[in-house]
Amino acid sequence: ADATFVKRLRNAGAIILAKANLAEYAVDGARSSFGGTFCNPYDTEREPGMSSAGSASSVAANLVTCAIGEETVVSVRWPSAVNSLVGLAPTKELVSTRGMIGAGLNMRVGPMCRTVEDAARILDVIAGYDPKDEMTVFSIGRKPARPYASYAAAGRLEGVRIGVLREYMSRKLFAKADEESIDIIERAIDDIRKLGATLVDPGPDKELFKDCLARYAPRLMNSGFARQYPQLFGADQILALVDLDGNPNRLPEVLSLRTLNAGGIGPSGEGKFEINRYLRERGDRNIRSNADLIAKSRFYTDPNFPDRKQARERDEGATVLDTSVRLQGRFAMQTMLLQCMQEQTLDALVSPMSTVPPRKLTSPREPALNGRTPIGWSLIGQQGFPAITVPAGFTTAVWDRVADGNDGARLVGPVAARLPVGVDFIALPFGEPLLFRIASAYEAATRHRRPPPDFGPVEAPATRKVPKVIQ
Structure with missing residues (x-):
């Protein structure tokens, strides 16, 4: 039987063309036993992302108008970013995951399209309550009165306050491989400012939410925070939390959105x-x-x-299903992020989707560094906040890792490479209308998407003339 979102697409008249290849069991690496290795249409020697990457590359190569992806970590937005697409990872509770192999707490279903409007039209069809997915009960009364597509109106952004997540674009903490992508996102931030949005920007190498997290993380995450920073706690965790609550300056310098652990990728079992x-x-x-x-x-x-x-x-090997740690971590992070945004009167956030360009197929991955992973930023989306990535431009050169018998991964570059980069916009839960407003305004003002040179538009076959029949 079809998954709920597939059934809704069929009922709305969509043509379901095929199932795309994906990274086997939705993990790292562009390879599956069933479909083989798949590649990036912008450079067929490079990866197209992970997990739902086959969906993204099929859209980028003009084989389909849109595709559907599943995101547990970054598997809608990262393939979309490196394939110069619009990718929406919606509020978890907005779209049913019933009928998917995985339907856990972090898993979200979202469209991957060439335009913001197309992504919004897909969401109009697949969003809403499904009695077979109890999480979607939270969507009742939360959908807008107007279609989502009506918000993709490409207007101005006066009155919208957007926080800049400098946590995710540090030249000081990251590597050579990140630098040009950070430059591209800096230009995207300037473009958003020119569209009339009010930007709340802590400045280069500073952090938007550092002080806020220091005030709330120990108390709200409590035992989870103690597990992550055991050096701050003695035998009596409660007294230690009271001390930290009154003196956040005692917290480790590394405390950041980059490093907080909200209970892992998935619950035990x-x-x-x-x-x-x-x-x-x-x-x-x-x-x-x-x-x-x-x-x-x-x-x-x-x-x-x-x-x-x-x-x-x-x-x-698991014998117990335990969602309690993940649920508590999710609630704590939601509370903190909502409070941090409220204190600065923020409507949305902007950040890089990833600052590391896609690697060569089978090459070593860029190592994680100071909380920066090589595949993109996932913490906020995993807590139920919707995020959309939009094409932001292309690199001119990248730094690659090559296998080395001594240290395993030698850095080589710069290597000329024109590869897509995406910018992320993040809103409050069920804030998809605002996301479409921001994303469509940026898309219309910049028009960064270009089809891959070797995969241009697919010409439709000539229409055969049908003689009129008079009855």
Whole structure:
């Protein structure tokens, strides 16, 4: 049976063309045993992102108008950014995940299109309450009275206050590989200012939310914060929290949006639970469980890609489903972020989607550095805040990692490369109308998207004339 969002698209008249290839089991690496290695249409020797990257590259290569992706970490927005697309990871509770293999707390369904308006039209169809997905009950009464597409009006942005997340664009803390992408996002911020928005900008190498997090993180995250920073706590965690609550200057300098842990990517046991539930409902007689997948699959093994079998075996070892830590972390982060935005009267946030360009296929990945991962920023979206990435321009040169027998990854560059970069806009939960307003204004003012040179528009076949029949 179709997933809920597929059923809604069909009912609205959409043509469901195909299922796209994806990184196997939605993890790192552009490779699957079923569909092989897939690539970026802007440079076919480079990766197109991760997880939902096949969906993104199919849109970028003009094979389809839009595609649907699933985002647990950055799997809608990162492939969209590096394929010069608009990618929306909506509020978790807005779009049903029923019918997907994974339907956990972090998993969101969103459109990947060439324009903001197209993404909004897709959301108009797939958004809303689904009795088969209890999380969507929170969407009741939260959808706008007008269609989402009506907000993609490409107007001015006077009256909109947007905070600049400098946490995610530090030249001091990041590497050579990040620099040109940061330059591109700086220009995007200037463009937003020219459109009339009021920007709340802490300035280069400063942080928008650092002081706010210091005030609220210890108390709201409590035991989770103690697990992350055990050096601040003695035998009595409560007294330590009282001291920290009154003296936030005692907190470690590294405390930042880059480093906070809100309970991990997924709750304990969730992977095994979700895949077993999906397989049981699917009713396949051969593959009925995660254990069957492990026993009956032939896994592709390559030292350049993560070990998929090992990940499945790790999930199989779980015997308890425990969402409590993740739910508490999500609620704590939501509370902090809402409070931090309210204190500065912010309507939205702007940041890079990622500052690391896509690597060469099978090459070593750029190492994580000072909380910056090589695949993009995920913390805020994972807590239920909607985010949209929009094309922001192209690099002229990049720095690549190449395999080295001594240290594993030698930096080489600059290498001439014209690769897409995306800018992220983030709103409050159920703030998609504002996201479409901001994103469409920026898109219309800059028009950064260019189709990949080797994958231009697909010409429609000549229409065959049909003779009139008079009855």
